[in-house]
Amino acid sequence: xxxxxxxxxxxxxxxxxxxxxxxxxxxxxxxxxxxxxxxxxxxxxxxxxxxxxxxxxxxxxxxxxxxxxxxxxxxxxxxxxxxxxxxxxxxxxxxxxxxxxxxxxxxxxxxxxxxxxxxxxxxxxxxxxxxxxxxxxxxxxxxxxxxxxxxxxxxxxxxxxxxxxxxxxxxxxxxxxxxxxxxxxxxxxxxxxxxxxxxxxxxxxxx
Amino acid sequence: xxxxxxxxxxxxxxxxxxxxxxxxxxxxxxxxxxxxxxxxxxxxxxxxxxxxxxxxxxxxxxxxxxxxxxxxxxxxxxxxxxxxxxxxxxxxxxxxxxxxxxxxxxxxxxxxxxxxxxxxxxxxxxxxxxxxxxxxxxxxxxxxxxxxxxxxxxxxxxxxxxxxxxxxxxxxxxxxxxxxxxxxxxxxxxxxxxxxxxxxxxxxxxx
DNA sequence: AATCTTGGGTACCACTGCTATCCAACCAGG
DNA sequence: CCTGGTTGGATAGCAGTGGTACCCAAGATT
Numbered sequence: 001x002x003x004x005x006x007x008x009x010x011x012x013x014x015x016x017x018x019x020x021x022x023x024x025x026x027x028x029x030x031x032x033x034x035x036x037x038x039x040x041x042x043x044x045x046x047x048x049x050x051x052x053x054x055x056x057x058x059x060x061x062x063x064x065x066x067x068x069x070x071x072x073x074x075x076x077x078x079x080x081x082x083x084x085x086x087x088x089x090x091x092x093x094x095x096x097x098x099x100x101x102x103x104x105x106x107x108x109x110x111x112x113x114x115x116x117x118x119x120x121x122x123x124x125x126x127x128x129x130x131x132x133x134x135x136x137x138x139x140x141x142x143x144x145x146x147x148x149x150x151x152x153x154x155x156x157x158x159x160x161x162x163x164x165x166x167x168x169x170x171x172x173x174x175x176x177x178x179x180x181x182x183x184x185x186x187x188x189x190x191x192x193x194x195x196x197x198x199x200x201x202x203x204x205x206x207x
Numbered sequence: 208x209x210x211x212x213x214x215x216x217x218x219x220x221x222x223x224x225x226x227x228x229x230x231x232x233x234x235x236x237x238x239x240x241x242x243x244x245x246x247x248x249x250x251x252x253x254x255x256x257x258x259x260x261x262x263x264x265x266x267x268x269x270x271x272x273x274x275x276x277x278x279x280x281x282x283x284x285x286x287x288x289x290x291x292x293x294x295x296x297x298x299x300x301x302x303x304x305x306x307x308x309x310x311x312x313x314x315x316x317x318x319x320x321x322x323x324x325x326x327x328x329x330x331x332x333x334x335x336x337x338x339x340x341x342x343x344x345x346x347x348x349x350x351x352x353x354x355x356x357x358x359x360x361x362x363x364x365x366x367x368x369x370x371x372x373x374x375x376x377x378x379x380x381x382x383x384x385x386x387x388x389x390x391x392x393x394x395x396x397x398x399x400x401x402x403x404x405x406x407x408x409x410x411x412x413x414x
Numbered sequence: 415a416a417t418c419t420t421g422g423g424t425a426c427c428a429c430t431g432c433t434a435t436c437c438a439a440c441c442a443g444g
Numbered sequence: 445c446c447t448g449g450t451t452g453g454a455t456a457g458c459a460g461t462g463g464t465a466c467c468c469a470a471g472a473t474t
Contacts, residue, residue: 003420015464018421023462028421035420035470048340054462056337058298061462079407086396091265091389112401120396127389130263133255136382138390145363146387147394149356154398156352158406175343177399180353181392182298182334183345187354188391189293189327191361192384194319199365200286210451222433225452230431235452242439242451261431268431 003029006039010047017047023061025050025068049175057178063088071174078161081170085177087119091126098125106140110147153184210236213246217254224254230268232257232275256382264385270295278381285368288377292384294326298333305332313347317354360391 007014020026026046029037046068053064070076070084086092103125107114114121131138157176161169214221227233233253236244253275260271277283277291293299310332314321321328338345364383368376 013464016462019463022422031421033420033471035422036472037421045342049342052337052341056298056334077407079403082399082403086400089392089396091263091392107397112397113404114397114400118397118400120393120400123389124393124397127263127386127393130259131382131386131390134259134382134386135252135256136379136386138387142363142367143390146360146391147398149360150391150394150398151401153353153356153395154400155402156349157395157399158402160349161406172343175338175341177396179334179338179341179343180345181395182330183338183350184353184357184391184395185296185298185388186327186331186334187357188360188364188388189296189384190314190319190321190325190331191354191357192289192364193293193321193325193327193361194358195362195365196286196289197320199368200284220433223431226432229453238452240440240451242453243441244452 001039001044003037003039006043006047010044010051012047012051020047020050024065025061027072052175052179056182058090058182059088059178060090063090067174067178071171073170075166076170078166078169078173081173082177083119085174089119089123089178089181091123092119096126098122098129100125102128106143106147110144110151112151208246208251210244210246213250213254217251217258219254219258227254227257231272232268234279259382259386263389265297265389266295266385267297270297274381274385278378280377282373283377285373285376285380288380289384290326292381296326296330296385296388298330299326303333305329305336307332309335313350313354317351317358319358 001009003017004014007017010017012020017026021028026043029039029043031037050064050068053059053067054061057064059067067085067088070081100121103121106124107121128138157180160176161172163169208216210224211221214224217224219227224233228235233250236246236250238244257271257275260266260274261268264271266274274292274295277288307328310328313331314328335345364387367383368379370376
């Protein structure tokens with residue numbers, strides 16, 4: 001298929017497809033001449049993946065490139081791919097270094113083993129600091145229940161990783177890590193809405 | 208306190224404080240003359256809240272303004288404030304209308320009661336569609352376990368809302384809805400890292 | 415041969431979240 | 445009462461992001 005068909009079948013504007021090619025999110029097609037290239041079904045799938053990462057996944061173009069590079073690395077260990085996916089997620093950018101000791105204390109309480117410079121650890125510390133400075137620090141009991149819920153989810157996520165093909169496993173890990181985040185957040189909001197409706201009456205939600 | 212002291216004590220650059228005033232995120236101080244105003248501790252607290260919402264909370268200035276307006280509305284029902292907070296969260300912008308029937312089927316299975324045009328419902332539908340188009344649709348069993356975890360969290364969130372003061376309850380709901388999201392995401396990532404370490408060996412996380 | 419289309423490149427655009435500068439009003443210290 | 449620094453208020457600019465638009469020459473299609 002040619003680039004125009006790729007654009008049409010994916011619904012992505014032609015100029016944008018070219019942009020993704022330039023940015024290295026989409027591998028170049030097989031050149032059949034100096035001004036012509038052929039794209040296959042795998043390009044279509046990749047394009048859909050790119051759109052999913054950039055849109056609902058909330059990744060920037062630069063972060064998506066890193067993630068896709070990991071997916072494309074042949075022998076990358078699954079654990080490393082997970083690390084890349086974690087590092088690419090939004091909210092890990094800012095270059096300030098929050099105090100990690102509080103967060104680490106919690107992890108010890110839960111018996112979780114994670115690397116010292118895990119981006120998720122920094123994210124947790126920053127999020128807790130934000131709550132504190134907003135005047136509503138998170139009590140330990142609340143965090144414990146959040147952690148228990150997170151533990152089940154994380155264990156399920158890892159347990160479901162296919163064991164047979166390494167490449168497939170890496171793809172699975174990356175896609176699920178990034179794209180299940182919005183699912184989890186949406187579910188939490190829906191659960192809140194349901195519970196809030198029960199407790200505070202069926203006042204219709206505005207907006 | 209004067210605006211410069213407000214800036215110093217909060218660590219927010221003076222020009223940025225002025226920007227927030229212009230944008231209506233920070234209420235104006237009590238004017239003592241045409242070129243002088245006095246700010247109180249409540250302004251400092253508000254400024255910290257604004258920074259938390261814009262930074263870790265991931266809200267845009269426009270969304271933060273809506274949320275803060277809800278917090279400032281005297282008699283607003285808690286359930287409505289929750290709706291505003293949900294609508295303000297990122298990933299609810301795009302104006303396409305995904306197919307909601309799949310998501311609604313899940314909700315019925317779980318017995319959740321939510322409004323038809325809930326922004327969270329749209330977000331869920333969109334996230335599920337993204338997974339599908341990325342080639343890894345979420346199986347029902349996975350969603351069920353996510354939903355169960357989300358249900359506990361959502362119930363806890365709502366149960367902890369203080370019942371005595373309405374204004375306090377609204378503040379609590381908004382802050383917790385927005386600022387516990389990054390906490391939950393970070394915890395999930397840490398749980399994944401812990402589980403991944405156990406399953407895939409202690410390969411250090413790169414990046 | 416005439417008319418697409420493609421790859422490749424460059425320029426441009428809208429939006430966001432600040433940041434910088436300017437100005438006249440004004441207060442406070444000497 | 446003068447003088448220097450601060451304030452509110454306004455306007456302009458800036459860097460980054462995610463595209464979009466246009467142009468060109470090589471090559472394909474009819």
